[in-house]
Amino acid sequence: xxxxxxxxxxxxxxxxxxxxxxxxxxxxxxxxxxxxxxxxxxxxxxxxxxxxxxxxxxxxxxxxxxxxxxxxxxxxxxxxxxxxxxxxxxxxxxxxxxxxxxxxxxxxxxxxxxxxxxxxxxxxxxxxxxxxxxxxxxxxxxxxxxxxx
Amino acid sequence: xxxxxxxxxxxxxxxxxxxxxxxxxxxxxxxxxxxxxxxxxxxxxxxxxxxxxxxxxxxxxxxxxxxxxxxxxxxxxxxxxxxxxxxxxxxxxxxxxxxxxxxxxxxxxxxxxxxxxxxxxxxxxxxxxxxxxxxxxxxxxxxxxxxxxxxx
Numbered sequence: 001x002x003x004x005x006x007x008x009x010x011x012x013x014x015x016x017x018x019x020x021x022x023x024x025x026x027x028x029x030x031x032x033x034x035x036x037x038x039x040x041x042x043x044x045x046x047x048x049x050x051x052x053x054x055x056x057x058x059x060x061x062x063x064x065x066x067x068x069x070x071x072x073x074x075x076x077x078x079x080x081x082x083x084x085x086x087x088x089x090x091x092x093x094x095x096x097x098x099x100x101x102x103x104x105x106x107x108x109x110x111x112x113x114x115x116x117x118x119x120x121x122x123x124x125x126x127x128x129x130x131x132x133x134x135x136x137x138x139x140x141x142x143x144x145x146x147x148x149x
Numbered sequence: 150x151x152x153x154x155x156x157x158x159x160x161x162x163x164x165x166x167x168x169x170x171x172x173x174x175x176x177x178x179x180x181x182x183x184x185x186x187x188x189x190x191x192x193x194x195x196x197x198x199x200x201x202x203x204x205x206x207x208x209x210x211x212x213x214x215x216x217x218x219x220x221x222x223x224x225x226x227x228x229x230x231x232x233x234x235x236x237x238x239x240x241x242x243x244x245x246x247x248x249x250x251x252x253x254x255x256x257x258x259x260x261x262x263x264x265x266x267x268x269x270x271x272x273x274x275x276x277x278x279x280x281x282x283x284x285x286x287x288x289x290x291x292x293x294x295x296x297x298x299x300x301x
Contacts, residue, residue, distance in 0.1 A: 066184030
């Protein structure tokens with residue numbers, strides 16, 4: 001078990017959810033213009049911003065009483081972005097994808113294919129934001145993942 | 150744990166272990182740590198069912214012209230995952246039954262016991278996993294065991 005394998009397993013799970021576009025097991029931080037090839041490669045599917053990224057905001061390790069092992073708790077943050085497009089009712093589309101991601105986490109394999117012991121229930125914060133001057137829908141899905149080392 | 154209590158504890162685990170195949174234990178051993186029970190296992194998915202033996206105390210009584218008598222208290226802690234109370238009671242009854250079938254087996258007698266028997270069976274409240282997954286709930290059960298050893 002490791003954070004790398006947990007993030008990779010989450011990326012795989014995200015990619016299987018209907019409506020999810022590009023996926024990454026880490027947070028992309030490309031700052032260039034949206035018409036650059038690098039931007040398209042990092043964030044876009046079919047030339048539209050639609051990206052889901054896995055990162056973490058905290059790592060806490062604690063000894064397990066009576067054992068020679070440690071319990072490691074990762075605070076995971078999944079970031080989802082979709083370009084705003086009123087004509088395509090992008091808000092409704094995005095809400096559906098957020099539901100799909102959360103339901104998959106709530107009902108799917110909690111060991112992430114053996115990458116962790118278990119994970120907690122996801123909490124999603126949904127808002128509007130910007131990515132390189134582009135208006136986007138933004139979802140931040142947070143939950144804890146536990147592994148034993 | 151005293152020099153006399155340790156061989157009794159080891160003999161207890163060795164004697165009981167082959168009789169508990171039906172419980173499919175992931176772990177059965179003497180717990181030499183000082184960490185308190187009941188305690189949540191490191192990984193309930195792989196560590197349960199687990200059976201840990203703790204040695205708690207040994208009262209010494211000097212008997213006039215009859216040597217010394219030790220009253221030992223052991224505690225067997227059984228941890229099972231995602232079971233009902235009936236299932237943990239049944240598992241505890243399996244362990245208890247081994248003692249009731251043979252009060253002082255030869256291997257324990259050779260380790261110094263004169264008498265060994267369960268004195269109390271307890272089930273404790275379930276221990277939920279902090280992240281809330283139902284199938285990682287662990288149920289602890291305990292069998293207190295009394296043993297007497299005597300030195301003339």
